[in-house]
Amino acid sequence: xxxxxxxxxxxDSFLQQELxxxxxxxxxxxxxxxxxxxxxxxxxxxxxxxxxxxxxxxKKSKVNRSNGLIDFSLLTDGLxxxxxxxxxxxxxxxxxATARRRFIIADTPGHEQYTRNMATGASTANLAIILVDxxxxxxxxxxxxxxxxxxxxxxxxxxxxxxxxxxxxxxDVFLRLSDDFRELAAQLGIPxxxxxxxxATEGDNxxxxxxxxxxxxxxxxxxxxxxxxxxxxxxxxxxxFPVQLVIRPDSTFRGFAGQIVLGRVxxxxxxxxxxxxxxxxxxxxxxxxxxxxxxxxxxxxxxELANEIDISRGDMLVSPxxxxxxxxxxxxxxxxxxxxxxxxxxSYLAKHTTRAVKARVTNVRHRVxxxxxxxxxxxxxxxxxxxxxxxxxxxPLLFDLYEQSRxxxxxxxxxxxxxxxxxxxxxxxxxxxxxTPARHLDSRGVDSSVPVTAIEKFERHGHxxxxxxxxGAAIEAVERALFxxxxxxxxxxxxxxxxxxxFHVFDLLYSAGLVILAGAETLDAEVRVKLQQERAxxxxxxxxxxxxxxxxxxxISRVLANARxxxxxxxxEKGE
Amino acid sequence: xxxxxxxxxxxxxxxxxxxxESARQTARLSHLRKLEAESIYILREAVAEFSHPVMMYSIxxxxxxxxxxAQKAFHPGKIPFPLLHIDTSYKFPxxxxxxxxxxxxxxxxxxxxxxxxxxxAGANPFTLGTQKCCGLLKTKSLLDALAEGxxxxxxxxxRRDEEKSRAKERIYSFRDSHGQxxxxxxxxxxxxLFNSRIDxxxxxxxxxxxxxxxxxxxxxxxxxNIPIVPLYYAKEREVVLRNGSLxxxxxxxxxxxxxxxxxxxxxxxxxxxxxxxxxxxxxADTLPKIIEEMxxxxxxxxxxxxxxxxxxxxxxxxxxxxxx
Numbered sequence: 099x100x101x102x103x104x105x106x107x108x109x110d111s112f113l114q115q116e117l118x119x120x121x122x123x124x125x126x127x128x129x130x131x132x133x134x135x136x137x138x139x140x141x142x143x144x145x146x147x148x149x150x151x152x153x154x155x156x157k158k159s160k161v162n163r164s165n166g167l168i169d170f171s172l173l174t175d176g177l178x179x180x181x182x183x184x185x186x187x188x189x190x191x192x193x194x195a196t197a198r199r200r201f202i203i204a205d206t207p208g209h210e211q212y213t214r215n216m217a218t219g220a221s222t223a224n225l226a227i228i229l230v231d232x233x234x235x236x237x238x239x240x241x242x243x244x245x246x247x248x249x250x251x252x253x254x255x256x257x258x259x260x261x262x263x264x265x266x267x268x269x270d271v272f273l274r275l276s277d278d279f280r281e282l283a284a285q286l287g288i289p290x291x292x293x294x295x296x297x298a299t300e301g302d303n304x305x306x307x308x309x310x311x312x313x314x315x316x317x318x319x320x321x322x323x324x325x326x327x328x329x330x331x332x333x334x335x336x337x338x339f340p341v342q343l344v345i346r347p348d349s350t351f352r353g354f355a356g357q358i359v360l361g362r363v364x365x366x367x368x369x370x371x372x373x374x375x376x377x378x379x380x381x382x383x384x385x386x387x388x389x390x391x392x393x394x395x396x397x398x399x400x401x402e403l404a405n406e407i408d409i410s411r412g413d414m415l416v417s418p419x420x421x422x423x424x425x426x427x428x429x430x431x432x433x434x435x436x437x438x439x440x441x442x443x444x445s446y447l448a449k450h451t452t453r454a455v456k457a458r459v460t461n462v463r464h465r466v467x468x469x470x471x472x473x474x475x476x477x478x479x480x481x482x483x484x485x486x487x488x489x490x491x492x493x494p495l496l497f498d499l500y501e502q503s504r505x506x507x508x509x510x511x512x513x514x515x516x517x518x519x520x521x522x523x524x525x526x527x528x529x530x531x532x533x534t535p536a537r538h539l540d541s542r543g544v545d546s547s548v549p550v551t552a553i554e555k556f557e558r559h560g561h562x563x564x565x566x567x568x569x570g571a572a573i574e575a576v577e578r579a580l581f582x583x584x585x586x587x588x589x590x591x592x593x594x595x596x597x598x599x600x601f602h603v604f605d606l607l608y609s610a611g612l613v614i615l616a617g618a619e620t621l622d623a624e625v626r627v628k629l630q631q632e633r634a635x636x637x638x639x640x641x642x643x644x645x646x647x648x649x650x651x652x653x654i655s656r657v658l659a660n661a662r663x664x665x666x667x668x669x670x671e672k673g674e
Numbered sequence: 675x676x677x678x679x680x681x682x683x684x685x686x687x688x689x690x691x692x693x694x695e696s697a698r699q700t701a702r703l704s705h706l707r708k709l710e711a712e713s714i715y716i717l718r719e720a721v722a723e724f725s726h727p728v729m730m731y732s733i734x735x736x737x738x739x740x741x742x743x744a745q746k747a748f749h750p751g752k753i754p755f756p757l758l759h760i761d762t763s764y765k766f767p768x769x770x771x772x773x774x775x776x777x778x779x780x781x782x783x784x785x786x787x788x789x790x791x792x793x794x795a796g797a798n799p800f801t802l803g804t805q806k807c808c809g810l811l812k813t814k815s816l817l818d819a820l821a822e823g824x825x826x827x828x829x830x831x832x833r834r835d836e837e838k839s840r841a842k843e844r845i846y847s848f849r850d851s852h853g854q855x856x857x858x859x860x861x862x863x864x865x866x867l868f869n870s871r872i873d874x875x876x877x878x879x880x881x882x883x884x885x886x887x888x889x890x891x892x893x894x895x896x897x898x899n900i901p902i903v904p905l906y907y908a909k910e911r912e913v914v915l916r917n918g919s920l921x922x923x924x925x926x927x928x929x930x931x932x933x934x935x936x937x938x939x940x941x942x943x944x945x946x947x948x949x950x951x952x953x954x955x956x957x958a959d960t961l962p963k964i965i966e967e968m969x970x971x972x973x974x975x976x977x978x979x980x981x982x983x984x985x986x987x988x989x990x991x992x993x994x995x996x997x998x
Contacts, residue, residue, distance in 0.1 A: 109962045116893060117704035190842045193835040193887045200705050202885060214862050221864040342715070343722040347751040355747070357715045386746035397707075398714035400749070411722050435862050449867050452722070510867045517871035519861045665874050 122328050125204040125219040127243035128229025133260050137298035138205055142194055144305040189219050198324045213482035214435040217522055220250035224328055228257050232265045236278045238469035245468055248286040251504050254326050255283055255291040263297040269313040294319050336417035337361035338506050340451035343411050345400055353384055353400040359505040364392040371407055372414045372496045373424055378403040412453035414496045424494040427529040432487050436520035440479035445553035450509035456492035456554055500524035555611040559586045561664040563608045564637035570617030577615055579654045590616040600625050618642030706894055713882040717747040720880045721754055723870035724827035731757035733769045734945045736831035738900050739891050756783040762811040763793055764947035772903045787819035799949050817853040826877045835887045845884050851875040896961045908941040908956040919952025
């Protein structure tokens with residue numbers, strides 16, 4: 099065993115060093131052949147972040163592309179499919195530490211169809227490494243990666259000018275590419291951009307300064323990562339405390355649990371609860387390790403207030419001065435992440451801080467061409483497109499602009515039917531004249547000016563609409579069974595079944611989201627045909643062929659099995 | 675053969691406690707504090723958003739840390755979900771004793787689930803191989819337990835730094851109605867905004883320790899005085915060398931033909947089933963020594979667990995089928 103930490107005293111000093119380390123999260127981007135995975139593998143290896151048995155497993159791997167030498171890219175290409183294709187296809191997180199810092203790397207792929215992965219990795223990063231192939235120069239991809247980094251608000255950009263060995267470590271090549279890159283960074287408004295000449299395969303200027311680039315006097319890549327400032331200056335100093343849940347173990351305690359995303363809170367501070375606008379002050383700041391006098395950004399605490407006001411998950415506690423904007427409409431940049439294109443006007447679910455509300459995109463202002471950064475006419479927003487849009491929500495969001503605060507300026511859009519995360523959004527500005535002051539909202543924070551959509555009705559029912567054609571004699575038993583399972587049902591009888599009225603009634607009930615029941619025999623044959631032909635997109639289950647006297651077990655179980663497919667996702671909000 | 679009791683370990687660590695107190699104070703301001711705050715945030719989000727959460731409790735060091743974080747997240751309330759232990763029946767007896775005592779101390783409800791059907795049919799890693807044995811006693815057992823309990827969110831203590839396929843895991847990991855993971859169709863996860871939407875019978879695995887490393891876990895155990903199973907501490911134990919691993923022998927009936935146990939000072943780096951978890955030779959009988967050893971060894975902790983080695987990419991295969 100090593101004697102580095104042989105005694106408690108030295109262990110203690112070791113511990114002091116370990117516990118003083120801060121944390122830098124960074125992301126990497128590069129095109130397929132820029133050697134990004136190799137660079138990360140090299141960084142992990144040379145900084146001793148790779149465990150020996152993982153190295154052994156790479157060495158014996160079947161698809162080693164370096165003929166017996168260590169293929170550093172295999173250290174990060176995790177999944178089987180990727181290993182077979184030799185391409186990183188998703189975001190992989192890597193961890194390593196030096197004597198100075200702990201690092202989290204989000205390793206993301208570089209090819210075009212995976213813009214969404216880079217945005218994902220960039221969303222939590224303080225720094226981005228952009229790989230530039232010295233033999234190829236600044237490519238459209240370089241522009242794209244730098245743009246996404248700036249869009250996601252990464253304050254520090256470093257261009258690793260890679261494959262310097264292939265250009266004979268020439269200074270003029272490096273200087274030319276550096277100029278090109280700085281121009282790009284300036285164009286994107288990135289506050290800090292530096293360039294480092296490296297060779298990932300040879301290890302030049304990754305950890306140790308290379309002898310082959312005597313003309314380069316700047317830091318090596320690792321030196322830079324170890325010294326770049328990690329703390330972003332907060333542009334907003336007032337409190338933002340989104341409430342995650344209410345902790346109420348008994349009648350004597352009622353606390354609001356959450357993480358402070360901006361600012362600081364002290365015992366006795368006045369606070370305002372949004373969206374209600376009610377005021378109180380902080381009675382105590384509770385943690386498992388004892389109450390504290392104050393807590394700052396990033397800390398997870400529980401706040402007890404001086405007086406009882408109605409607060410639940412999704413509300414935000416803020417300082418009375420410099421409150422966030424409360425609005426149901428704003429402009430945002432969207433990164434579209436779904437194979438299903440954006441449908442303007444369709445209802446999506448927006449998740450913002452701890453709040454989930456219905457949202458729709460009312461207008462696509464323009465698309466951004468990620469290669470040229472040119473604004474283009476709005477068309478369909480397809481996977482990996484980026485666009486500036488107008489958004490309306492059913493209830494107000496409590497937000498700051500993304501450029502001021504990543505945590506209160508960001509949101510995601512979720513498709514309420516497929517449950518997929520379809521977009522990432524960054525709030526750009528409040529739509530002019532659209533701020534919804536608290537007085538326009540009723541006591542529940544509901545904006546009465548936004549129309550109720552069909553999707554919202556489906557959501558409340560917990561299922562989408564459908565029609566069942568059942569044996570007439572069994573209709574009441576079937577309705578009872580469906581109703582007991584929580585479905586909103588209606589039975590069509592009498593006039594409603596008349597040829598001239600049927601479709602009018604059917605469309606109305608269907609758009610209300612109900613499960614409609616009709617006796618199969620009572621429905622006109624012509625109506626049935628028309629139903630099949632002209633309402634082909636509607637869900638109609640015909641279970642009338644099941645022979646039945648009253649309501650057999652078989653019939654009911656068939657109906658319930660069909661009905662189950664109508665259910666929507668579990669409700670995101672279950673309340674406290 | 676005598677076992678170290680939790681009390682003995684605690685008293686030994688208490689000797690160094692005073693010296694460590696200042697370090698513990700520092701710990702409250704360190705990157706550990708950031709990781710802790712993030713994990714608490716994740717635990718609270720999942721409890722707020724899912725109707726039936728459960729915490730996988732494997733008795734190991736990561737589970738112990740996750741449990742402490744749960745105590746912190748909901749304080750002064752109780753832990754608002756049960757703990758679920760998937761018992762393969764091949765666990766170390768020290769683990770079971772520790773589990774029952776600790777769950778009681780923390781005041782959490784404990785559910786223990788076994789795949790009795792497979793066990794009665796004689797499932798074991800020797801004749802079935804580790805893949806099939808894990809499939810029956812862990813993965814199937816887990817999926818059955820989750821279905822029986824109607825759980826739609828399950829916390830797991832997995833860390834992304836453990837293994838390559840885990841490096842790509844989301845914090846909220848979507849599983850289809852068969853509990854399966856599709857690494858090519860994961861939901862993008864941005865900022866700290868998690869998508870909790872699922873349909874009936876689908877579920878989410880939630881990983882609050884995603885961003886922790888092995889060293890973070892040990893430092894936190896030290897800083898927080900978290901009890902761990904005595905098997906982590908080195909002592910002389912009866913072992914045999916089997917397939918390159920040191921296998922601890924509790925009973926001579928576990929011996930295979932020709933094997934002769936001997937006394938070796940050793941400990942476990944990670945806890946699994948007796949037949950598939952190797953010990954390492956070690957002198958580390960206190961937490962500081964364990965941390966020191968960890969740093970000097972620089973071997974990933976799963977090296978001595980046979981299950982990840984049976985096929986390259988085997989963890990990914992297991993995860994696709996529903997394993998944690």
